[in-house]
Amino acid sequence: MEISSYLRHLLRHREPGAPLAREFYTDEAIFALDMDLVFYKEWLFAGHTCELPGTGSYFTLQIGDYPVVVVRGADGVVRAFINSCRHRGARVCPDARGQAPRLVCPYHQWTYGLDGRLFAARKMGEGFDRSNYGLRAVHCNTVAGYVFVCLAEVPPDFAPARRQLEPFLAPHRLDEAKVAFTSTIVEEGNWKLVWENNRECYHCAQNHPELARTYADAPALTGVTGLSEDPAIVRQWEHAESLGLPSRFKLSDDGQMRTVRVPLIGSAVSYTLSGEPAVRRPLTDTYPLASGLGALLFFHYPTSWNHVLADHAISFRVLPIGPRRTQLTTQWLVNRDAVEGVDYDLEELTHVWLSTNDQDSRIVAENQIGVSAPSYDPGPYSAAHEGGVSQFLDWYVGRLRTAMVLHHVA
Numbered sequence: 001m002e003i004s005s006y007l008r009h010l011l012r013h014r015e016p017g018a019p020l021a022r023e024f025y026t027d028e029a030i031f032a033l034d035m036d037l038v039f040y041k042e043w044l045f046a047g048h049t050c051e052l053p054g055t056g057s058y059f060t061l062q063i064g065d066y067p068v069v070v071v072r073g074a075d076g077v078v079r080a081f082i083n084s085c086r087h088r089g090a091r092v093c094p095d096a097r098g099q100a101p102r103l104v105c106p107y108h109q110w111t112y113g114l115d116g117r118l119f120a121a122r123k124m125g126e127g128f129d130r131s132n133y134g135l136r137a138v139h140c141n142t143v144a145g146y147v148f149v150c151l152a153e154v155p156p157d158f159a160p161a162r163r164q165l166e167p168f169l170a171p172h173r174l175d176e177a178k179v180a181f182t183s184t185i186v187e188e189g190n191w192k193l194v195w196e197n198n199r200e201c202y203h204c205a206q207n208h209p210e211l212a213r214t215y216a217d218a219p220a221l222t223g224v225t226g227l228s229e230d231p232a233i234v235r236q237w238e239h240a241e242s243l244g245l246p247s248r249f250k251l252s253d254d255g256q257m258r259t260v261r262v263p264l265i266g267s268a269v270s271y272t273l274s275g276e277p278a279v280r281r282p283l284t285d286t287y288p289l290a291s292g293l294g295a296l297l298f299f300h301y302p303t304s305w306n307h308v309l310a311d312h313a314i315s316f317r318v319l320p321i322g323p324r325r326t327q328l329t330t331q332w333l334v335n336r337d338a339v340e341g342v343d344y345d346l347e348e349l350t351h352v353w354l355s356t357n358d359q360d361s362r363i364v365a366e367n368q369i370g371v372s373a374p375s376y377d378p379g380p381y382s383a384a385h386e387g388g389v390s391q392f393l394d395w396y397v398g399r400l401r402t403a404m405v406l407h408h409v410a
């Protein structure tokens with residue numbers, strides 16, 4: 001792969017903490033680099049293990065040019081495959097989700113086992129060796145109810161993610177939850193603008209009246225950089241730790257993931273307009289609604305940020321579609337035994353974040369239009385509020401530079 005000397009110059013000379021040049025949000029060649037060197041190389045959050053309740057449950061996703069299917073085998077193991085038939089390439093599973101004893105390609109009915117092996121192919125004649133035509137495997141790992149996949153031939157070590165995420169997440173038993181609602185929207189902006197907007201709350205008070213009722217916008221309270229600690233967040237950590245829950249700000253050495261538990265405003269328990277729980281049953285009986293859990297936040301670049309509360313959890317999955325277009329999938333997880341209409345009202349459960357996503361989507365689209373101006377010449381970040389934005393960009397630029405050397409991009 002080759003990129004122009006101009007783009008290489010932009011990448012080499014970007015100072016730590018500085019904004020990116022407009023080409024990073026508009027240029028097809030940079031977008032191709034983002035896909036080849038970041039999204040096709042890193043571990044990506046794909047979905048939840050609770051979306052795959054039984055043998056043959058599957059869901060699909062599109063990662064750039066790769067259709068992927070994630071399926072639970074008869075042995076209970078979650079596996080991922082390129083969702084492209086080894087006959088003539090049709091998508092084997094065209095639906096977003098389903099359950100089947102075998103994966104049957106709709107085109108000519110080549111039939112695959114849940115472990116990806118080609119099980120049957122009609123009229124292929126003597127000498128056709130089925131064992132050569134299994135679905136291409138995609139690396140797959142699960143941790144505390146989260147499914148991660150990696151398209152790289154040799155994936156990065158998953159152990160650091162497991163080490164960091166497991167102790168924070170496992171107590172919330174999300175592997176035993178259920179998805180109450182999924183929203184998928186397309187934002188008219190580059191995936192990095194979606195992330196930059198997520199990594200600061202400088203914009204929250206003016207743009208997110210619903211979220212601002214329960215979610216503090218003070219960086220010292222939301223673990224934006226971990227540099228400043230408010231007494232309220234320290235109290236939250238000590239309280240949660242007394243319940244056996246790891247909570248202190250932790251950024252991985254490479255900056256790719258962060259876990260931290262933060263307090264909500266006042267006595268709020270959940271992201272509702274009142275602050276009251278949206279779900280009457282806690283995610284797990286170990287931590288009743290009144291446990292004072294605050295919100296466990298974690299992000300894992302480049303695909304996911306998350307909030308885990310006492311009554312529900314929300315996951316966000318970022319998948320680029322083009323230089324100026326990004327898919328955002330949001331899922332609300334609740335106790336598996338919670339009954340819609342009895343234990344929770346779907347409108348109430350989803351109201352704050354559907355509104356927030358909608359507001360952020362407009363922000364990102366407007367940001368994309370402005371950034372695309374050939375005269376784009378950004379000012380500095382607010383040191384008090386936008387440390388998370390430069391942290392994200394430093395990670396991204398570092399990843400791109402390292403990957404370019406590793407994968408010999410000229």
Ligand code: FES
Binds near residue numbers: 085086090105110
């Ligand atoms: S392309 Fe799948 S069976 Fe022919």
Ligand SMILES: [Fe+2]
Binds near residue numbers: 197203204208360
């Ligand atoms: Fe926002």
